[in-house]
Amino acid sequence: MSAIAFLLERLRDAGEGTAFIEADGAAVGRGQFLGRIARARAALAAAGVGAGDAVQLRGDFGADAAAWLLALWEIGAVALPVAPTSMARAAEFAAVGDVSWIVSGPVAAGDIAPGPGGSAHPLYAELRRRAAPGLVIFTSGTSGTPKGAVHDAGRLLSKFHAPGKDLRTLAFLLFDHIAGIDTLLYALANASTLVCPPARDPATVMRCVAAHRVEVLPTAPSFLNMLLLSGAHEGLDLSALKIITYGAEMMPQPLLERVAAAFPGVRIVQKYGTSELGALRSRSAGDRSRWLTIGGAGTEWRVRGGLLEIRTPTAMLGYLNAPSPFTEDGFHMTGDRVEVSPCGSMIRFLGRESDIINVGGQKVFPAEVEAALRALPGIADAAVHGVPHPMLGACVCARIRPADPAADAAALRVAIRRGLAGVLEPYKIPQKIILVDGPLATERFKQMRG
Amino acid sequence: MSLDAETALAAIRGAVAEINLSLPEGSRIPDDPDAVLxxxxxxxxxxxxxxxxxxxxxxxxxxxxxxxxxxxxAAMSRRRSPYRSLRALAEYAVEMARAQAG
Known part of the structure; x- marks a missing residue:
């Protein structure tokens, strides 16, 4: 029996109803969706895609990409999803992922092309040995090179065997993030309707919530901040909304208070998961509390040196292209700094241990920005660090040593903005620039970032 | 040093001009102080x-x-957002300068 058999059965048993509201507003019924999975499976078989093959899946939330994903798992393949926001790096991901095939577009078009690789990675061999389908989620590495976290999709799916609640959910998180996949699987496993927004700005998202009577809105703290600032939630009928979840970054207490005040009667729930561990079962101590219990079947956690470590059966097998981040006894070193409640059963997140800067949920690696800055004329050296910012959690601050000590600060700021436009994504371009005249590295050649 | 509304708006327009230098045509921020920001x-x-x-x-x-x-x-919690337009931002800057002086 395939790993997704229980999902298909749940969808069939639920009878007629809407599985997806597409980004264009069209409704796709459960029957139609099941038909699409069958067509996708037939197309994959006809193209010669088989069990254990690594397949890049280019798409976004909707019935088509979901049908491809389930069909890939049904035949025992390894899916490597790439959402539109990461499409510029799709070729790099395909190479790192050693993919044999690339699938994209609507199921009806059957676009299945050969990939650059041969699915020969030892972790793929391990999946084949287990006869398990796979999932690869790309997470950014400390050097900025994406790391591929290889999961046994059968284990990830096992979390959904126990029935949950049927709640109409908005697919706000990304299709190629672990939390986005978790949203998709939870909705499918409970035969819920998944509402796919055409864009992820506050106004569009809230219009979708109102128009489609969305009950669960999974988000990130910086989105909630921008939502409250924009006022996009005002004047709309959001009476169906029951739960707002947030994860991915630090939630400032004042923001949590404002969200709770702006959405009275809505439960505000913190979630925790990582690309390496999957999305874990968690429970917030209250709508206005950042204390969190994490757990779920077989999940254990401990705190060593102030850092959270977790062992769970849904953890990845390993990275495609990086050393194992697990301790010898199988705990994942998350790099999240936490405090433990006096009762010892709850944790509260304090921030990331590493120097990765989290700008509104998007990761920025100082080394990448420093390299781009140093490539600009007139800059002798650069050191980049994050500074707390009330709007996006953090912003990028660059300390620059100009080649000419008498350089004009304003002119250099303009030159940096111009020079980095189109070179780095907008959120990576330093928002704050400080000119210094001393050295920016220690004697051991470590950048002095803080 | 105190700050008047005109100086604040001129400085903020200077910031807009600086940022627009790195934005492609079509996504530049309008100079109109009352345009929705x-x-x-x-x-x-x-x-x-x-x-x-x-x-x-x-x-x-x-x-x-x-x-x-x-x-x-404090700025983000305001009922009327100081980020709704360049003029609102300038007015907020004047208010902050006054609070700092006072």
Whole structure:
């Protein structure tokens, strides 16, 4: 029996109803969706895609990409999803992922092309040995090179065997993030309707919530901040909304208070998961509390040196292209700094241990920005660090040593903005620039970032 | 040093001009002080707003020597957002300068 058999059965048993509201507003019924999975499976078989093959899946939330994903798992393949926001790096991901095939577009078009690789990675061999389908989620590495976290999709799916609640959910998180996949699987496993927004700005998202009577809105703290600032939630009928979840970054207490005040009667729930561990079962101590219990079947956690470590059966097998981040006894070193409640059963997140800067949920690696800055004329050296910012959690601050000590600060700021436009994504371009005249590295050649 | 509305708006327009240098035509921020900046029908996204607010702080500091903080919990909690237009942001800067002086 395939790993997704229980999902298909749940969808069939639920009878007629809407599985997806597409980004264009069209409704796709459960029957139609099941038909699409069958067509996708037939197309994959006809193209010669088989069990254990690594397949890049280019798409976004909707019935088509979901049908491809389930069909890939049904035949025992390894899916490597790439959402539109990461499409510029799709070729790099395909190479790192050693993919044999690339699938994209609507199921009806059957676009299945050969990939650059041969699915020969030892972790793929391990999946084949287990006869398990796979999932690869790309997470950014400390050097900025994406790391591929290889999961046994059968284990990830096992979390959904126990029935949950049927709640109409908005697919706000990304299709190629672990939390986005978790949203998709939870909705499918409970035969819920998944509402796919055409864009992820506050106004569009809230219009979708109102128009489609969305009950669960999974988000990130910086989105909630921008939502409250924009006022996009005002004047709309959001009476169906029951739960707002947030994860991915630090939630400032004042923001949590404002969200709770702006959405009275809505439960505000913190979630925790990582690309390496999957999305874990968690429970917030209250709508206005950042204390969190994490757990779920077989999940254990401990705190060593102030850092959270977790062992769970849904953890990845390993990275495609990086050393194992697990301790010898199988705990994942998350790099999240936490405090433990006096009762010892709850944790509260304090921030990331590493120097990765989290700008509104998007990761920025100082080394990448420093390299781009140093490539600009007139800059002798650069050191980049994050500074707390009330709007996006953090912003990028660059300390620059100009080649000419008498350089004009304003002119250099303009030159940096111009020079980095189109070179780095907008959120990576330093928002704050400080000119210094001393050295920016220690004697051991470590950048002095803080 | 005190800050009047005209000086504040001029400095903020200077920040807009600086930011527009790195934006492609079509996504530049309009110079109109009353155009909707952020929110429904606004022209900047969240990263764009942070960029503008921080550039505005730098330009206000260049023009007046004042270190004003235009992004804060207090600013974001306001019923009428100081980020709705360039003029609203300038008015907020004047208010912050007054509070700092007072």
């Amino acid at each position: 952020f929110g429904d029908g606004g022209v900047v996204d969240s990263v764009g707003l942070v960029n503008l607010v921080m550039a505005a702080e730098a330009h206000l500091s260049d023009a007046t020597g004042l270190d004003l903080v235009l992004a804060s919990e």
